Amino acid sequence: MSSSPGNSIPAGLNPRQREAIAYLDGPLLVLAGAGSGKTRVITEKIVHLIETCDIKPHQVAAITFTNKAAMEMSERIAKRMASASKGTPKGLTIATFHSLGLRMVREEAKTLGYKPGFSIFDSADCLGIINELSGTTDKAKLRWLQTTISLWKNGLLSPKEAADAAKDEEEVVAARVYCEYANALHAYQAVDFDDLIRLPVTLLQDNAEIRQKWQDKFRHILVDEYQDTNTAQYRLLQQLTGVRASFTAVGDDDQAIYGWRGADVENLRRLTEDFPQLKVIKLEQNYRSTGKILDAANTLIENNPKLFPKSLWSEHGPGANINVIACAEGEAEAETVVMKLQGHRFEHRAKFSDYAILYRSNHQARVFEQALRQQRIPYLLSGGQSFFDKAEIKDLLAYLRLLVNDDDDPAFIRAATTPRRGIGTQTLATLGRYAAERQISLFAALFEEGFAAQASSRVVQPLREFGEFINRFQWRAQRESAADVFPDILAAIDYENWLYDQEESRAAETRWGNVQEFHAWITKKSDDDGKTLAEIVQTMALMSLLERRDQGDDYDAVQLSTLHAAKGLEFGHVFLVGVEENILPHRESQEAEKLEEERRLMYVGITRAQRSLHITWCEKRRQGKELVPCEPSRFIQEMGCEAATSASKTVADKSTSTAKLDFLKALLQKNNSGDATA
Numbered sequence: 099m100s101s102s103p104g105n106s107i108p109a110g111l112n113p114r115q116r117e118a119i120a121y122l123d124g125p126l127l128v129l130a131g132a133g134s135g136k137t138r139v140i141t142e143k144i145v146h147l148i149e150t151c152d153i154k155p156h157q158v159a160a161i162t163f164t165n166k167a168a169m170e171m172s173e174r175i176a177k178r179m180a181s182a183s184k185g186t187p188k189g190l191t192i193a194t195f196h197s198l199g200l201r202m203v204r205e206e207a208k209t210l211g212y213k214p215g216f217s218i219f220d221s222a223d224c225l226g227i228i229n230e231l232s233g234t235t236d237k238a239k240l241r242w243l244q245t246t247i248s249l250w251k252n253g254l255l256s257p258k259e260a261a262d263a264a265k266d267e268e269e270v271v272a273a274r275v276y277c278e279y280a281n282a283l284h285a286y287q288a289v290d291f292d293d294l295i296r297l298p299v300t301l302l303q304d305n306a307e308i309r310q311k312w313q314d315k316f317r318h319i320l321v322d323e324y325q326d327t328n329t330a331q332y333r334l335l336q337q338l339t340g341v342r343a344s345f346t347a348v349g350d351d352d353q354a355i356y357g358w359r360g361a362d363v364e365n366l367r368r369l370t371e372d373f374p375q376l377k378v379i380k381l382e383q384n385y386r387s388t389g390k391i392l393d394a395a396n397t398l399i400e401n402n403p404k405l406f407p408k409s410l411w412s413e414h415g416p417g418a419n420i421n422v423i424a425c426a427e428g429e430a431e432a433e434t435v436v437m438k439l440q441g442h443r444f445e446h447r448a449k450f451s452d453y454a455i456l457y458r459s460n461h462q463a464r465v466f467e468q469a470l471r472q473q474r475i476p477y478l479l480s481g482g483q484s485f486f487d488k489a490e491i492k493d494l495l496a497y498l499r500l501l502v503n504d505d506d507d508p509a510f511i512r513a514a515t516t517p518r519r520g521i522g523t524q525t526l527a528t529l530g531r532y533a534a535e536r537q538i539s540l541f542a543a544l545f546e547e548g549f550a551a552q553a554s555s556r557v558v559q560p561l562r563e564f565g566e567f568i569n570r571f572q573w574r575a576q577r578e579s580a581a582d583v584f585p586d587i588l589a590a591i592d593y594e595n596w597l598y599d600q601e602e603s604r605a606a607e608t609r610w611g612n613v614q615e616f617h618a619w620i621t622k623k624s625d626d627d628g629k630t631l632a633e634i635v636q637t638m639a640l641m642s643l644l645e646r647r648d649q650g651d652d653y654d655a656v657q658l659s660t661l662h663a664a665k666g667l668e669f670g671h672v673f674l675v676g677v678e679e680n681i682l683p684h685r686e687s688q689e690a691e692k693l694e695e696e697r698r699l700m701y702v703g704i705t706r707a708q709r710s711l712h713i714t715w716c717e718k719r720r721q722g723k724e725l726v727p728c729e730p731s732r733f734i735q736e737m738g739c740e741a742a743t744s745a746s747k748t749v750a751d752k753s754t755s756t757a758k759l760d761f762l763k764a765l766l767q768k769n770n771s772g773d774a775t776a
């Protein structure tokens with residue numbers, strides 16, 4: 099295909115970006131630093147392919163890192179299309195590796211030996227199984243087993259290969275658990291998140307006909323954040339593009355931050371080896387940040403060994419100084435940040451949504467939430483607990499899972515015991531033993547005469563009642579829409595009253611509110627989008643993987659986020675908090691390679707900022723009852739800044755900061771009517 103520049107490429111893009119968009123002669127890698135317009139290239143290229151190159155939307159697939167990024171991309175494309183009123187082109191695939199994998203597993207379920215209603219187990223379900231198989235209750239050991247198995251799966255090692263490669267006794271045991279775990283999943287007619295990539299890869303590898311089918315499907319595949327793909331994802335891309343190798347991958351080796359989950363920057367280098375015809379385009383202009391922010395980011399990342407040298411420049415002028423603030427301790431830090439944020443917002447007449455507070459780990463959010471709430475500042479939390487991970491949602495999801503797949507034992511256990519219906523641990527253990535002997539699911543076991551003969555009627559009776567309850571709703575679910583069946587399940591199990599019995603009324607109210615929101619979501623999926631219950635349940639399982647609740651982007655609120663979840667995003671003003679040794683870099687990441695990943699994480703944080711950057715650290719932090727002294731992160735110095743240490747000048751004294759805050763609050767309230775979120 100010719101690479102003549104089409105008229106759908108906007109004039110504002112630079113020559114390198116235009117070249118990347120127009121290039122269709124083979125595999126392409128756009129390798130460039132933060133904010134250089136890589137994601138923009140992907141969006142524009144999709145528009146270009148469809149509008150100028152006469153490629154049909156269903157022949158194009160874009161792969162993003164999160165569902166949120168996929169939704170954003172989809173919106174941007176809709177706006178950019180000449181026929182903007184029609185929305186995102188029908189048939190266009192914008193997915194994460196996992197959602198694309200799910201689609202493939204669904205379409206090929208039969209060949210893979212799964213029924214259409216197969217379950218997707220979340221991390222907690224899987225941990226439960228590993229617990230059972232390994233007999234370990236030690237939490238750290240369990241987590242290690244789960245991570246090890248996951249890394250093997252992402253590295254495409256079969257249980258046998260894992261056993262052969264095991265380096266010590268511990269790994270031999272882990273490989274045995276891996277083998278039994280894989281068998282258990284299949285018996286439950288379930289897959290885990292890693293299977294969503296691994297199964298399609300092995301299927302395409304082993305089955306030429308199916309491979310051909312999928313290779314014919316997509317004429318061009320685009321991958322954002324390529325640096326964070328793991329081996330299985332890379333293989334999937336390779337399998338899908340085949341010999342035609344028509345793909346565009348964009349990435350930045352300096353932003354590889356998922357090594358701990360099996361991502362491998364080496365995949366960037368491997369690309370140049372596996373595809374000798376690979377064209378590489380580098381982008382060097384940064385459109386996001388002002389000069390001082392960019393310089394600090396560049397200076398910092400100089401401390402890492404280079405895979406591919408890059409240099410970034412910006413036309414935005416130097417901009418504001420980076421502000422490093424030392425705080426007395428954690429609460430003072432939160433108050434200082436909130437106070438600075440209020441003042442800054444007032445001075446610059448900015449919106450709350452122009453601000454982000456970014457931190458290394460989820461638990462750091464709590465004090466900031468508290469300080470923001472105290473000042474009545476609206477905020478959105480991302481990278482925290484997913485909506486779909488909430489107990490009430492998981493309770494109800496268990497019922498739905500059981501309706502579509504009654505081999506799903508974890509769902510059976512949850513639904514059978516929530517709300518309580520006279521099925522206790524003893525009863526489940528009796529049923530479990532019988533099911534294990536007969537090698538059948540718990541659900542199938544409870545109906546067997548053999549089981550009734552073995553167990554007392556006190557055990558059998560409530561189980562049978564529950565089984566019949568599920569049967570009744572299964573029958574309905576096959577005939578009616580999920581939106582109609584769901585409220586009847588709620589009523590039948592009297593879930594609302596049960597919630598109010600469990601919790602004090604405010605908490606119960608919140609949880610019941612979530613249930614109603616869940617109901618609305620199911621209604622939309624089933625009635626508007628025409629999805630079957632099985633499809634809804636599978637989508638839901640995937641939502642809890644990386645995704646947070648989709649919180650209406652036009653809401654004017656400060657964004658609280660982990661650094662990992664902020665990848666790819668940009669904010670006018672950024673507060674990077676807790677920038678201390680043992681936090682960033684993380685306590686457990688002191689060895690060279692991990693330290694480099696921490697440095698990249700810091701680089702990701704700095705480069706989220708467009709116009710201003712505040713960095714805070716604490717001289718002391720509370721650990722239990724004690725205040726323990728802390729050191730500023732080495733990264734502050736590495737980025738060419740000074741970690742102001744003179745306590746008297748820069749430490750935000752709690753009493754004065756609170757006083758200032760109250761003063762500012764009064765001022766803001768006075769101005770609020772006229773200010774109206776500026």
Ligand SMILES: Nc1ncnc2c1ncn2[C@@H]1O[C@H](COP(=O)(O)OP(=O)(O)OP(=O)(O)O)[C@@H](O)[C@H]1O
Nearest residue numbers: 110111112131132133134135136137138385386666
């Ligand atoms: N040629 C251009 N002219 C003006 N603005 C641009 C241009 N290209 C990209 N931008 C803008 O610059 C910002 C950064 O672009 P984008 O998010 O695509 O960068 P990126 O390389 O994907 O960054 P990251 O590495 O953080 O993911 C966006 O606001 C984008 O709209």
Ligand SMILES: [Mg+2]
Nearest residue numbers: 136137138666
């Ligand atoms: Mg990007």
